[in-house]
Amino acid sequence: MKIKNIIINGDVDVDPSSSINNLILNNGVKVAKRCSLYGSEEHVLEIGGHSYIGMNTVINGFNAKVIIGSNVSIAQSVNIMADSGPNASTQMQEFFPMVKGSVTIGDNSWIGANSIIMPNVSLGEFCVVAANSFVSCSFEPYSVVGGNPAKLIRKLK
Template sequence: MKVGNIVIKGRVDLDPSSSINNLILNDGVKISKRCSIFGSEKNILEIGENSYIGMNTIINGFNAKVIIGNNVSIAQSVNIMSDSGPNASPEMQVFFPIETGPVKIGDHCWLGANSIIMPNVTLGDFCVVAANSFVSCSFESHSVVGGNPAKLIRKLK
């Protein structure tokens, strides 16, 4: 387990197989097995109170700010990224520039298994992301979204 530059505000449950750094963890956060969750010294990643991170999840907040709200449920194998692109190939970046931007997940959201949240996405409070969805744009509070790319399925009432 790699751990560094972490502020813990209350009691947290962290599986020792996970790697975390440059984070603020609020009271009641639970991080399952084999997660990789990191910000940078410039972009401290924040996870709100009573949020749950499922096993094998990756949350990359290195190049832009990532904020996970309170009471957020993140299922297994979710990928949340603040940057995406062919970072090892400057020549390929001519065709596919690296996309960088903040990610904000509102309070009481539920992200289904294997979902991917891309840079520059904001999910309002009480959003649901269906399993296996690719989210590349923002959605308002109370949205249920799914698909590849994710589209609005319905609104919660």
């Protein structure tokens, strides 16, 4: 487990197989097995109180701010990224430039298994993302979204 630049506000439960650095964990956060959660010194990743991060999840906040609200449920194998692109090839970046942007997941939201949240996405409070969804745009509070690309399915009442 890699640990660096961590602020813990209360009691948290992080499985020792997970790697965490440059983040703030608030009271009641639980991180399951084999997760990789990281920000950078410039963009510290924040996870609100009583949120759950499912196994094999990656939250990449290296190049822009990522904020996960309180009471958020993130299922297994979710990928949330503040940057995306062919970072190993500067020539390929001429065709597909790096995309960088902040990500915000609102309080009381639920992200389904195997979903991908791209840079520059904001999900309002009480949002639900169906399993296996590709979220590349923002949605208002109380939205239920799903698909590839994710579309509004309905609003919670």
